[in-house]
Amino acid sequence: MKDKTPKYISDAEMHKQREYIAKIHAEVERAGRVPLAFVETYGCQQNTSDSEKIKGMLSDMGFDFCDKPEDADFILYNTCAVRENAELRVFGNLGALKNIKRRRENENKNVIIAVCGCMMQQEHIAKRIKSKYKHVDLVFGTHALYRFPQLLDAVIAGGRIFDIENSDGAVFEDISYKRDGIPLAKIPIMYGCNNFCTYCIVPYVRGRERSRSAKKILDEVRDVASKGYREVMLLGQNVNSYGNDLETGLSFPQLLREVCRVKGIERVRFMTSHPKDISDELIKTMAEEKKICNQLHLPVQSGSDRVLKLMNRKYTAEQYLSIVKKVRAAIPDIVLTTDIIVGFPGETNEDFEETLNILKEVEYDTIFSFIFSKREGTPAAKMEDCLTDEEKHRNFDRMLELQNEISRRKNEAYTGTVQKVLTEGASKTNPETMTGRTEGGKVVNFKAKDCAVGQIVNVKITNAQTWSLTGEIAK
Ligand code: SAH
Ligand code: SF4
Ligand code: F3S
Numbered sequence: 001m002k003d004k005t006p007k008y009i010s011d012a013e014m015h016k017q018r019e020y021i022a023k024i025h026a027e028v029e030r031a032g033r034v035p036l037a038f039v040e041t042y043g044c045q046q047n048t049s050d051s052e053k054i055k056g057m058l059s060d061m062g063f064d065f066c067d068k069p070e071d072a073d074f075i076l077y078n079t080c081a082v083r084e085n086a087e088l089r090v091f092g093n094l095g096a097l098k099n100i101k102r103r104r105e106n107e108n109k110n111v112i113i114a115v116c117g118c119m120m121q122q123e124h125i126a127k128r129i130k131s132k133y134k135h136v137d138l139v140f141g142t143h144a145l146y147r148f149p150q151l152l153d154a155v156i157a158g159g160r161i162f163d164i165e166n167s168d169g170a171v172f173e174d175i176s177y178k179r180d181g182i183p184l185a186k187i188p189i190m191y192g193c194n195n196f197c198t199y200c201i202v203p204y205v206r207g208r209e210r211s212r213s214a215k216k217i218l219d220e221v222r223d224v225a226s227k228g229y230r231e232v233m234l235l236g237q238n239v240n241s242y243g244n245d246l247e248t249g250l251s252f253p254q255l256l257r258e259v260c261r262v263k264g265i266e267r268v269r270f271m272t273s274h275p276k277d278i279s280d281e282l283i284k285t286m287a288e289e290k291k292i293c294n295q296l297h298l299p300v301q302s303g304s305d306r307v308l309k310l311m312n313r314k315y316t317a318e319q320y321l322s323i324v325k326k327v328r329a330a331i332p333d334i335v336l337t338t339d340i341i342v343g344f345p346g347e348t349n350e351d352f353e354e355t356l357n358i359l360k361e362v363e364y365d366t367i368f369s370f371i372f373s374k375r376e377g378t379p380a381a382k383m384e385d386c387l388t389d390e391e392k393h394r395n396f397d398r399m400l401e402l403q404n405e406i407s408r409r410k411n412e413a414y415t416g417t418v419q420k421v422l423t424e425g426a427s428k429t430n431p432e433t434m435t436g437r438t439e440g441g442k443v444v445n446f447k448a449k450d451c452a453v454g455q456i457v458n459v460k461i462t463n464a465q466t467w468s469l470t471g472e473i474a475k
Helices: 011-031 045-061 084-106 123-132 142-156 202-206 214-226 252-260 280-288 305-310 317-330 349-362 389-412
Strands: 036-041 074-079 112-117 138-140 161-163 184-188 231-235 267-271 295-297 335-342 366-371 418-426 433-437 443-447 456-464 468-473
Touching (some): 011 045, 011 142, 045 074, 045 112, 045 142, 045 184, 074 084, 084 112, 112 142, 123 138, 138 142, 142 161, 184 214, 214 252, 231 252, 252 267, 305 317, 305 349, 317 349, 335 349, 335 389, 366 389, 389 456, 418 468, 443 456
Parallel strands (some): 036 074, 074 112, 112 138, 138 161, 184 231, 335 366
Antiparallel strands (some): 418 456, 433 443, 456 468
């Protein structure tokens, strides 16, 4: 039987954590100097959102933020475990912090080094940090996020703390966020994943699916709207199963409709949708609700039925294509993106050709492609490879070449059209250029003076590149 009782962290527990925040804040005030925190985030939007919560807690403790670890009193890496290269980067960067800490200590200054996130929820990684990275003071997993204030307090008192209990997570509320700036607010609607795709570490490091209550989500959407955010991105590893664990919950399409009712919010996006759970109701809702962006990220992973079965994806290429057809029939201008894994164990060159065929058939606007990375503890880590590394890289390059051509062609079709662009800020390289996104999520750079952030403006597209569009304010 399904567990119908989602685990929410109690109000009493969150109250206790807020008391730790107040305690640290009082110590900061007594010290009479604003401490600086450096927070670096790896991985997906879920991790970015977690970092916004941690930064919110730090801010409430009296911390300010800096851009360089050298300047910080508190350094935190929020890590990702999805592929090996993400992990290698963290270990490399952690190694470099040893010198920073030593230099600080020579100046009689202390720096606290902390690591959290998905990597820390793997026992072998936490063990390695414990024994080989002695300069790390605090390690906590995704499930311990809500007790960060208590953990930091224990470190300040002189402890070296490892909190990586695998408690299958919990949902906590009522904590302040320090969000990235307007116009886009990321709002988690659920945590964890039940799908166990055979290559993927996420269900092991994030636990089972837990939905937030619709009330809390809608309160948060109203809150960000009142603060000037114009766009919300609803986050979950598989948003289509939102509410399955709630007794009286709304379905995902119903939740979307409620979010669209919130005044001030102009655009609604969501990530990610597992193809097996895309319902007709969702497609209808997307077509009917004007605020839902004409964009869908629909990870296909492979075009070969044999590989899809080995991956435990629970759909065939044909079923996937029929979903794409339905979506396009309902929303003709939909911008489609996907994720692809190249070199999954057992994938042959013939299987790979089938993936290329899917790319040619669907013509995605953009793809996110990855070479398979063995994740300890997942079923695919024990499967046999067919292709050599060289063959996998050759296939990967061929795929990018094909897709770049498609992406460019797709973008060129926008030349001469007028797009509604939500402005995000001045371009980093040219202050006279603004950057923003179309409803389909495409980046547009355009010349504009005195154009505020968070405005929807009409931009005429004058030029197309593979990854972005260029334009000018439409007369
Ligand atoms: N829940 C989302 C995304 C999870 S991770 C979904 O189901 O789409 C993002 C992407 O990383 C996946 O879609 C997959 O393409 C890729 N990925 C996950 N595990 C991987 C692995 N072991 N090796 C290579 N790519 C992987
Ligand atoms: Fe990983 Fe699959 Fe869950 Fe996505 S749906 S997080 S790929 S197990
Ligand atoms: Fe990485 Fe964790 Fe996201 S493993 S992709 S940061 S859920």
